[in-house]
């Protein structure tokens with residue numbers, strides 16, 4: 001399975017429509033891949049808090065419909081990064097969406113751990129309450145978003161549902177790049193999954209985003225890592241590696257917490 005992680009900047013002074021066109025042009029050039037991944041809230045810009053309400057859309061709105069068209073045009077799965085979703089009750093969410101090559105939505109995930117440190121996300125957005133795994137042509141896919149990387153129990157929950165690969169869009173600041181590098185590898189190796197993490201780059205307001213999008217295999221090996229500028233990061237992964245590594249080194253079978261056996 002060939003994947004491309006599209007690491008882009010979302011400067012707050014760039015018109016959103018222009019950015020959607022620019023990213024659409026980049027995606028249109030990716031005709032030889034099975035999966036394309038975009039960063040967290042790349043269209044509005046994660047730090048455009050004052051525009052969240054104005055820019056949020058229902059999942060059947062124009063942005064997702066454009067993105068579904070991109071997937072059809074290149075004939076690949078497309079992880080839309082995340083979008084600002086207005087749900088039917090009017091609440092807003094940071095929602096990741098996976099689309100198949102026919103443009104059908106396979107899975108959506110509302111970010112569970114909304115971020116409140118030097119961020120208004122947790123004030124403006126409602127937290128998700130569900131994390132599912134989709135059985136797809138590219139494997140058993142789970143999704144989490146950015147800050148979720150700090151919460152290992154969410155990944156265990158995905159593994160318990162059969163996840164083989166976890167896709168993580170992010171807008172992770174450069175100030176905590178070392179944490180990003182640590183968590184992306186750790187979540188992959190402790191759960192014996194492929195982890196594909198697509199970060200944003202560039203400045204949004206005062207905050208520099210880290211880039212360093214990364215693909216890690218279930219043994220914790222970094223298969224590909226981007227730098228700190230805009231770039232498309234290519235990788236090739238074989239889902240059979242998950243089964244092989246879990247068979248060869250079956251640590252997940254030795255978990256005890258689930259049955260409370262070792263912790264009373």
Ligand SMILES: O=C(O)CCC(=O)C(=O)O
Nearest residue numbers: 115146147171172173176
């Ligand atoms: O956890 C972090 O350090 C960064 C999290 C973040 O920026 C986010 O969730 O958008």
